[in-house]
Amino acid sequence: MAFTQRSEPARAAILAAARRRFASDGYERTTIRSVASDAGVDPSMVMRYYQNKEGLFSAAVDIDLHLPDVTGVPREEIAGLLARHFVKRWEGELADEAITVLLRSAITNPAAAERMRTVFGQQVLGLVRMVTGDTPDSAMRAGLISTQVLGIALTRYILQLPPVVALDPETLIELFTPVLDGFLTGPLAAATVARSS
Amino acid sequence: MAFTQRSEPARAAILAAARRRFASDGYERTTIRSVASDAGVDPSMVMRYYQNKEGLFSAAVDIDLHLPDVTGVPREEIAGLLARHFVKRWEGELADEAITVLLRSAITNPAAAERMRTVFGQQVLGLVRMVTGDTPDSAMRAGLISTQVLGIALTRYILQLPPVVALDPETLIELFTPVLDGFLTGPLAAATVARSS
């Protein structure tokens, strides 16, 4: 019942295959059999190492945004840094599929959605607090930033809207920096948030 | 093989149930059996009226953004009008579930993703052209707007990030109007779009 180092290659192969499948197919369409096949392994091995499909998913989606430390960075440069961070993280041949896995799965799988709320709630909020201090506005600012960041991820990597895909990374960064800056440090609306449930 | 008016209530009930299911569960998790059960109808009836699951989906997702006509509206008011339009359209008890259906399904279903590209490409682009004229930038501006609009829909209605859900509609409109305005009429990045595939 305990796993040795001998089976680690198999477990790693399974995990890698699972991440690829969850990223491209989402939770429901990803089958244990297909993951096992991709990993060159018997389906029952997947069960033995990850208990069930939900366990496999949890292991595959254990993710971190790796937001940069912005202490000491001048306030007016932070938004640009943030924009660059996200774009760079998600681009490239060997790109980190984390966001795709998480986003694609979070749409239909409640557990993934919950994790998404946690990840963006805590990690982005933490960064905002580094900038604004612990004001009551922080959560709202973090939410607004998430809105734009996830909007890009959705339209560029998942839906692949042509004009959004066509933007080269530097242009993308340049275009969204002012928006993020506005959400991060700019004035908020006159109306206050009535009730937060 | 032709359907009479007598079966119209049944067909309408099926369609309504399908829209609700596709909206809340996505394409894969929605089963013909559950739709039939919701509609108080036998599963085979669903097949008879919509051929197969794909046909049912196509019928359920035949959607229009109903973007307002902005001819004659002063340029500086258009962004606000647009923000208000989307928010109002997606709020409320008897809200139009169109965006949820489409978004949730487009994540895993290629046909839905294609429709999404068409809807946002053509309809938003059309509106942008009413404002800017037929400049080469129009498609890019439409894409940027889609980015923010869909980002809101995703975080507020699908992922339900708490700080985004907490915003009341008027505040939401107020906050996003300047962003949309920037994308719609503001200057674009210095870098030009290299190649559009």
Added chain:
DNA sequence: CGGTGTTGCCAACGCTTGTTGACAAACAAC
């Protein structure tokens, strides 16, 4: 009234899914 086509219900098909258990091979420990 009789005939024709539409509607609705029922049972079943073939298939895929997640999951389980049995059993042989490979390894590790003493």
Added chain:
DNA sequence: GTTGTTTGTCAACAAGCGTTGGCAACACCG
């Protein structure tokens, strides 16, 4: 070298899926 545990293979299960065809009840048209 024997014992015990871990790894891998194979076959099968129960459940759920989309889908199909048959058949009774009904409505309409002559």
